[in-house]
Amino acid sequence: MNPPAPRVTEPRRTDPRSFVVQAIAALRLGLVPAVALIVSRSGDDEFVAIASAMAIAGIAISAVFSFIAWWQTTYVVADGEIRVTRNLLSRHVRSVPYDRIQDVALTQTALPRLFGLVALTFETGAGEGDDLTLSYLSLAEGERLRAGVRDRSGHVSSGQAAESEEDHPPLYAMSPRRVLLLGLFNFSLVIFGAAAAFIAQYDEFLPFDPWDVEDWERRLAGPGAWLAQLGLLAQVIGLAGLLVILALLGVATGIVRTALREWGFRLDRTPRGLRRRRGLVSRTDVTVPVRRVQAVVRGTGAVRRRWGWYDLSLVSLAGDAGAAHHQIAPLATRGEVLALGQEVGVDTAGDGGGWHRLSPAAAYAAGAGRIAVWLFFALVAIASQRLSAAGGFLGGPLPVVLLVAIGLWRSLRLTASMLLTRYRIDREFYHVRTGWLAPLLIIGWREKLQTVEVSRSPLARRLGYADLTVGIAGMPLTLRGIEHTAAQRLRRDLLEAMGRRDFSAVN
Amino acid sequence: MTADTLPGEEDGVDRGILPQGFTPLDPRFRRLLRIRAAIRSLVLLLAAGTAENLADLAGFVLVGPALVLAFVMVMLLPGRQYASRGYRLEQDGLRTVRGVWRHSDITVPLGRVQHIDVTQKPLERANDLATLVLHTAGTDNASVVLEGLSHDDAIVLRDEVRAGMREIMR
Numbered sequence: 001m002n003p004p005a006p007r008v009t010e011p012r013r014t015d016p017r018s019f020v021v022q023a024i025a026a027l028r029l030g031l032v033p034a035v036a037l038i039v040s041r042s043g044d045d046e047f048v049a050i051a052s053a054m055a056i057a058g059i060a061i062s063a064v065f066s067f068i069a070w071w072q073t074t075y076v077v078a079d080g081e082i083r084v085t086r087n088l089l090s091r092h093v094r095s096v097p098y099d100r101i102q103d104v105a106l107t108q109t110a111l112p113r114l115f116g117l118v119a120l121t122f123e124t125g126a127g128e129g130d131d132l133t134l135s136y137l138s139l140a141e142g143e144r145l146r147a148g149v150r151d152r153s154g155h156v157s158s159g160q161a162a163e164s165e166e167d168h169p170p171l172y173a174m175s176p177r178r179v180l181l182l183g184l185f186n187f188s189l190v191i192f193g194a195a196a197a198f199i200a201q202y203d204e205f206l207p208f209d210p211w212d213v214e215d216w217e218r219r220l221a222g223p224g225a226w227l228a229q230l231g232l233l234a235q236v237i238g239l240a241g242l243l244v245i246l247a248l249l250g251v252a253t254g255i256v257r258t259a260l261r262e263w264g265f266r267l268d269r270t271p272r273g274l275r276r277r278r279g280l281v282s283r284t285d286v287t288v289p290v291r292r293v294q295a296v297v298r299g300t301g302a303v304r305r306r307w308g309w310y311d312l313s314l315v316s317l318a319g320d321a322g323a324a325h326h327q328i329a330p331l332a333t334r335g336e337v338l339a340l341g342q343e344v345g346v347d348t349a350g351d352g353g354g355w356h357r358l359s360p361a362a363a364y365a366a367g368a369g370r371i372a373v374w375l376f377f378a379l380v381a382i383a384s385q386r387l388s389a390a391g392g393f394l395g396g397p398l399p400v401v402l403l404v405a406i407g408l409w410r411s412l413r414l415t416a417s418m419l420l421t422r423y424r425i426d427r428e429f430y431h432v433r434t435g436w437l438a439p440l441l442i443i444g445w446r447e448k449l450q451t452v453e454v455s456r457s458p459l460a461r462r463l464g465y466a467d468l469t470v471g472i473a474g475m476p477l478t479l480r481g482i483e484h485t486a487a488q489r490l491r492r493d494l495l496e497a498m499g500r501r502d503f504s505a506v507n
Numbered sequence: 508m509t510a511d512t513l514p515g516e517e518d519g520v521d522r523g524i525l526p527q528g529f530t531p532l533d534p535r536f537r538r539l540l541r542i543r544a545a546i547r548s549l550v551l552l553l554a555a556g557t558a559e560n561l562a563d564l565a566g567f568v569l570v571g572p573a574l575v576l577a578f579v580m581v582m583l584l585p586g587r588q589y590a591s592r593g594y595r596l597e598q599d600g601l602r603t604v605r606g607v608w609r610h611s612d613i614t615v616p617l618g619r620v621q622h623i624d625v626t627q628k629p630l631e632r633a634n635d636l637a638t639l640v641l642h643t644a645g646t647d648n649a650s651v652v653l654e655g656l657s658h659d660d661a662i663v664l665r666d667e668v669r670a671g672m673r674e675i676m677r
Contacts, residue, residue, distance in 0.1 A: 081669070091627040095669065099676050100621050124621045124642075132622070317644060450619045450645030455611035471619075471645020478647065495599040495614055502618040502675045503644070 011074035011085065017115045018136040019070035023063045025111060034058075075134060077145065082122060084132060096132050099504050100124045104146045108139075118142040122149070171274070172329050172340060174265035182262060182331040183255030185304045189246070191253045262330050269343065274314070276328060288326050292317040292507055294473045295444030296346045297325065298337060302437040310337045314344065315444070315474040317507055325474070341443075350433055350441040355422040359465040362481020367415030374407020413437075423479060425490065430470075432477065444472060446497040447506050454487050470494065529593035529604060535634045536655030540585035542630060548577035594653055596667060601641065603653050615641050615651050617671035625661050637661035641668065 034055045041047045072087040080099070086092040105121045112118065117136035124131055137145070174182075263280035273289035295315040312329040329340055341348030378400050385395060416436040424431040425446070432442045450471035460466055466487040469478040482490070525531055555573035559566070567574075584607065592605040600616035624640040631637060637658040641651045656664065 080673070089629050091632065093625045094622060095624075095665070096622040097669070097672060097676075099672075124644075450643040451613060451615050451648040451651065453611055453613040453648055455606070455609055457609050461610070469647050471643055471648045473644040474646060476647045491612075491614070492599075495616060498616045499599050499618065499675075502672075503621070504676060 008075065008077040011076050013070065013074055014134055015117055015136055015138050015141070016070070017117060019063075019066040021112050021115055021117060021136060022070065023059075023066035026062045026066065027059060028111075031055075077148075082132065082149070084134065094132055096122055096124055098149055099502075101149055104149055106142050106146060112136050120145060168268065170266045170268050171343060172265075172267040172332065172336060174262055174278075174330065176263075178331055179259055179262050179265070180255060183258035184251060185301055185309070185331070186254035186258045187247075187250045188253045188257065189250050191249060265330065267328050267340075274326075274328060274343065276326065286326060288314055288316050288328075290344050293344050294448050295442055295475065296341060296344060296348060297475070298341075298348050298350065298441040298443075300438055304331070305438065308334055310334065312337050312340055312348065315472065317473045346429070346443050348441065348443060350431065350443075352424075354426065355424045355431075355433070356482075356486070358418055358421050358479065358481040359463070359483050360419060361463045362460070362465045363415050363418035365459055365463060366418055366480065367411040370414050371407045371411035374403055374410065378403040378407070418481060421479070423482075425493065430494075432479065442475075442477065445506070446494060447501055448473070449494060449498055452491050452494050452498075454491050456484070460484075524590060525593040526604065529595045529602075531593050532589060532655035533636060533657040533660065534589075535636055535657070537585055537589040539630060539634050539636060539655065540588055541581060544580040544585055548573075548580050552577060589655070592655065594664075596664070596671075600671075601651075601653075601664075601668060603651060613648055613651055615643060615648075617668055618675040619643050619645075620668060620672055623665050623668060625658075625665055627658065639664055 034051070038048055038051050038055070041051075069086075069088065073084065074087075075082060075084045077083075081095050081097045083093060083095045101122050101124060103123045105123065106118045107121065108118050112135075115136075116139055118139050119133055119135035120137055120142045121134075122132045134142075134145075260280050262278055264283070265278040266276070268275045270287060273287045273292075275285070275287045277283060277285045293314045293316050297313045297315060299311045299313070300309065309331050310329075310333075311327060312332060313325040313327045316326055329336060332340070337348050381400050381403055385400075413436055417434060420436055420439070421432070421434040423433070428446060429443055430446055430449075432440075434440055434442075450473060451469075452471075453469040454466050455469065456466045460481070464484050465481045466484045467478055467480050468482050468487050468490055469476075479487075552570065552573050555569040558564075559569045587607045588605075591607050591610070592603075594601060594603045596602075597614070600614050600619070602612065602614040604610070604612045621642045621644055624638075624642070626638045626640065627636070628638075635658050636654075637656055637660075639653045639656060639661045641653075643649060643651070653664075
């Protein structure tokens with residue numbers, strides 16, 4: 001039997017010393033510069049008097065606000081939940097049921113520590129990470145509440161399990177050769193972007209103006225003219241040489257960046273979940289509890305896909321310092337991906353029957369909408385060219401052509417991606433295949449979904465389709481443009497599967 | 508009581524009219540929407556007037572359209588917004604519908620609620636209204652916001668949601 005939960009049935013305030021701590025914390029930011037300012041002008045009596053008076057007024061106001069905030073914040077622990085009420089200008093009541101509490105953290109920072117105070121944070125895994133924090137409580141009260149809540153909520157993390165998986169072969173690992181291959185696929189010219197950004201940032205420190213086209217022409221006039229005289233063949237050879245250098249730099253960038261991140265990649269099965277270690281300079285060690293996995297994402301790249309290479313990530317409820325996706329295989333064959341999927345109980349083949357497509361009308365409408373936006377930008381560009389009579393690059397036709405080209409490409413990509421999107425809902429899972437050049441496959445448990453939304457724009461109503469958005473812990477997912485009756489049917493089916501078991505039971 | 512569609516219900520969602528079986532919001536919410544729109548319109552008009560003056564434009568070049576927009580925002584929209592919104596506690600969870608332009612229909616199963624807020628901003632307080640916020644672990648619709656309940660209704664609905672959560676957890 002669980003010990004009785006701590007009950008606080010009368011609204012209680014946090015420790016009275018809290019407001020002192022909060023007032024000091026608020027002051028600390030302004031105090032040092034204020035003192036420095038006053039000392040630096042110590043000769044000027046009038047200034048010192050006014051500044052001191054303002055500083056004292058600041059302290060008083062800060063103290064009053066901290067006091068009101070403290071006075072108007074109360075908490076109640078009863079009926080299996082914690083309820084905190086803040087009653088300032090606006091009124092805010094937050095209720096957190098015990099069963100939703102994933103962990104209780106006691107934190108003691110320097111200043112509260114002097115007063116023997118702790119902050120108690122109840123972590124619930126709510127989407128935006130806004131949890132419930134009581135700051136500050138006496139250490140004894142904090143520990144009493146934590147012990148009680150931990151016992152009641154049942155599934156709060158226990159100590160680390162013994163890790164002896166070194167004897168077992170890893171589920172997946174990357175050999176240096178594999179890292180090198182991934183580095184080749186990660187070919188990147190980002191270094192030129194970085195260089196351009198660096199130049200843009202620090203151009204005033206350069207000995208010449210990098211944006212002055214005429215200056216470049218003048219500088220090239222000497223050797224450039226000499227180059228022109230060498231004839232077509234030499235120019236072609238020169239250009240080819242330049243491209244080779246670019247390619248080499250791109251390859252080198254890709255390999256270095258990849259090796260830094262993925263060197264020594266190793267994935268193991270442990271009692272606590274899947275454990276991933278990787279990294280050359282800074283090594284990271286992350287364990288994802290399998291029960292907390294919400295969905296599995298199989299990705300690929302436009303090029304690596306031709307040779308049958310994929311990557312695999314887990315979308316997890318367990319927070320990993322901001323990143324919700326845990327990549328468990330950066331470059332894997334189809335067979336490896338299938339085996340890893342089985343480790344978490346998911347079929348990552350992405351084939352078989354029963355796939356549905358989106359409404360083609362929705363795909364074309366979305367593409368038309370996308371190009372319309374960019375054509376509008378192009379019109380704005382033309383109009384501003386007319387008005388400002390700008391010269392050089394900005395005055396020429398190139399910006400407009402560029403805007404239209406980007407719009408066409410974006411529109412084509414969106415339409416193709418939507419036309420190629422397929423979804424399948426079976427008894428336990430939903431599967432979504434989307435994307436054009438580098439398709440993604442998303443597979444998740446139906447009963448781990450959080451919310452279901454059907455929404456329709458005026459155009460969607462006219463053309464008979466709807467957007468279905470499902471809440472997944474860790475990633476957004478909207479199926480844009482499902483035929484409306486199908487969307488309604490899906491809504492009901494999904495909700496039915498979600499209603500059967502509670503969040504705590506499925507995670 | 509059932510998750511099945513009532514006659515005309517989905518039609519209602521499509522026309523931006525509250526479907527049958529949904530509870531409308533507190534009528535005072537319409538006034539609140541109007542006050543908010545009035546404040547926004549005032550800011551808009553001031554900005555338009557200032558810009559017109561500073562840029563030495565002819566009278567009403569900016570203020571004219573701003574006046575039309577203000578009229579739409581204050582006189583036409585709040586009524587339609589109010590009429591489009593509502594909620595229903597179904598077997599599947601709390602279902603909210605809203606939207607004049609883009610219609611949306613969100614359901615939060617009670618077994619997926621992480622925690623619940625009942626909030627009152629100063630304007631809501633003055634009108635005895637409250638907002639119920641259901642927080643979920645999802646990335647999309649992480650907080651489902653139901654504005655425009657009377658404060659008492661918000662408390663009752665919160666307690667119903669809590670009771671429903673307890674039932675499912677069992």
